[in-house]
Amino acid sequence: MNRVSLMCIGALAPAMLLVWLLPASTAAQDPAPAESKQAANTWTPSRTPWGDPDLQGVWRYEATMPLERPRNLAGKALLTDEEVAQREAVERDQEAKRLAGEEGTAVGRQSVAESPIRGNEYNSFWQDHGRPRKVYNRTSLIVEPPDGRLPFTPDAQKAEARSAARYGVGPYESYLDPDTGERCLTDGVTALMWQGPNGGHNRIVQSPGYVTILHEEYRDRRIIPVDGRPHGSIRQWFGDAVARWDGNTLVVDTLNFADKTNYEWASVWTRPSETLHMVERFTRSDADTIEYEITVEDPTTFTKPWKAVIPITKLPDKTEIYEYACHEGNYAMANLLSGARAEREGR
Amino acid sequence: MALRPAPSRTGPPGVGRATPTELPAAPVRALGAVGGVPAGRGVVEGDEIPYQPWAAARKKENVDDWLTRDPEIKCYLPGIPRATYMPYPFQILQSTNTILIAYEFAGATRTIHMEDAGSSPSDTWMGWSRGHWEGDTLVVDVTSFNDQTWFDRAGNFHSDALHVIERYTPVSPYHLMYEATIEDPKVFTRPWKISLPLYRRFEKDAAVLEYKCVEFVEELLYGQVGIRDPGADQTHK
Numbered sequence: 001m002n003r004v005s006l007m008c009i010g011a012l013a014p015a016m017l018l019v020w021l022l023p024a025s026t027a028a029q030d031p032a033p034a035e036s037k038q039a040a041n042t043w044t045p046s047r048t049p050w051g052d053p054d055l056q057g058v059w060r061y062e063a064t065m066p067l068e069r070p071r072n073l074a075g076k077a078l079l080t081d082e083e084v085a086q087r088e089a090v091e092r093d094q095e096a097k098r099l100a101g102e103e104g105t106a107v108g109r110q111s112v113a114e115s116p117i118r119g120n121e122y123n124s125f126w127q128d129h130g131r132p133r134k135v136y137n138r139t140s141l142i143v144e145p146p147d148g149r150l151p152f153t154p155d156a157q158k159a160e161a162r163s164a165a166r167y168g169v170g171p172y173e174s175y176l177d178p179d180t181g182e183r184c185l186t187d188g189v190t191a192l193m194w195q196g197p198n199g200g201h202n203r204i205v206q207s208p209g210y211v212t213i214l215h216e217e218y219r220d221r222r223i224i225p226v227d228g229r230p231h232g233s234i235r236q237w238f239g240d241a242v243a244r245w246d247g248n249t250l251v252v253d254t255l256n257f258a259d260k261t262n263y264e265w266a267s268v269w270t271r272p273s274e275t276l277h278m279v280e281r282f283t284r285s286d287a288d289t290i291e292y293e294i295t296v297e298d299p300t301t302f303t304k305p306w307k308a309v310i311p312i313t314k315l316p317d318k319t320e321i322y323e324y325a326c327h328e329g330n331y332a333m334a335n336l337l338s339g340a341r342a343e344r345e346g347r
Numbered sequence: 348m349a350l351r352p353a354p355s356r357t358g359p360p361g362v363g364r365a366t367p368t369e370l371p372a373a374p375v376r377a378l379g380a381v382g383g384v385p386a387g388r389g390v391v392e393g394d395e396i397p398y399q400p401w402a403a404a405r406k407k408e409n410v411d412d413w414l415t416r417d418p419e420i421k422c423y424l425p426g427i428p429r430a431t432y433m434p435y436p437f438q439i440l441q442s443t444n445t446i447l448i449a450y451e452f453a454g455a456t457r458t459i460h461m462e463d464a465g466s467s468p469s470d471t472w473m474g475w476s477r478g479h480w481e482g483d484t485l486v487v488d489v490t491s492f493n494d495q496t497w498f499d500r501a502g503n504f505h506s507d508a509l510h511v512i513e514r515y516t517p518v519s520p521y522h523l524m525y526e527a528t529i530e531d532p533k534v535f536t537r538p539w540k541i542s543l544p545l546y547r548r549f550e551k552d553a554a555v556l557e558y559k560c561v562e563f564v565e566e567l568l569y570g571q572v573g574i575r576d577p578g579a580d581q582t583h584k
Binding site for chain 1 (some may be wrong): 401422424438440441443445447449453454455456458464465468472473479484493495552554555556557559561562566567569570
């Protein structure tokens, strides 16, 4: 376990600031009721001075729905009102425990099952939960396929099992052994808008012809042209994104990803390959919510496309994105490799 | 035509053979012309950076130890004003209350706050930027730096007391004049100033692309198989 903590420090130290800053400004707000989503499409967004729907602000995923439907809820897409009320009580209880300084399992939150990205199961000190999460009645973010599960190919399933077995365990002989997050590269573009409590904030800034999304963790950035240009031909980690407006909805189409499947990924479903095609729809459904819909098609990793519908919450106006100097402070990498060597030499 | 292997050389240098001279470091020579840093006239007004004596000595050490010390070589966030005149493009994304400058190098992005955004909660690599307009000029006051970034590949440096005031003035559809006043009472004897024109990229579909330079420096930092004693000194000289 010591090695796990060493790894965490390099990647997470910059996120500490948020642990300090956010709860004070946001804790007073009550979680929204489960029905809030029903207000979609009756609310008209304000517009930028040049006439585009205004999506600007700092946003974060703050709900309880996991990416995949838990196995014990197979066949059950929706919770009853009673079950929603129970979960809301659990959220309030966990919030109280966190504010009282309790840690990890004492808080009562399960880890990986409730966290879309492996690695978000760190203890509370490292995490920015901010305020009690919103409870929706859906049991998974994934809405297609209808079982709410990632449709991995057999090979990808094996890769995912391998990743799970290696995570925090190694071996660590080379800088290529830790995952892309531990190397301060990225945790993958498909999860950017709704990564959990570790630097999961996104600032959307619009300027004429562009929508730019700054993701705090790893300072991931997408500069997305909305000016009618066609796709370029350069393959990149985050692909080549172009966008258009469909009514009040921003539609982003991303192709031409670089093949990074040979790197280690904390979660295999976030890795890019050359066959990845991602379509995202951003619709502001009320003043504080973007309904974010992502459709992922990639025959290298999945047997069929999958789609998730994700409510993303606007944070108060003064909320900041802070500098994430991960590589610059990646003492974890040297310590991890030194530790592995010492272990091998039997010291 | 194949080059014959060089014979071993004997005898005192400077008599029948070339006099020893100070060469660039071996890893730089291995890169050929790509590893060289060509001359430039400089952008410092008055040509002289007013270092305090200790700092002038440190600057010279930085030159001698460039390969192990220059944060650019390690793919670290480049700081301000260096990010402005590195050989990589940047894009200005201008919204109403916020102006972003998105640099290609290391994926660095600066948020320039045009409304009161308070002060930075800690020191940073890229600084904490507050902007306002003076006529057509965007004036950016940048504070809260750490002492890790440099001004250039020639070892010019600063401390965590650095304060930069930048001025961006449009002078044609394709040019901005850029000025930066640099104050750092721990390192310099007085404030000093740089000025240079910035040239707009106006080719079709000009874009800032990804440059995840971490991938290119891991071997340098962590060794070929990734195992290197962090205390071991590398000798490039």
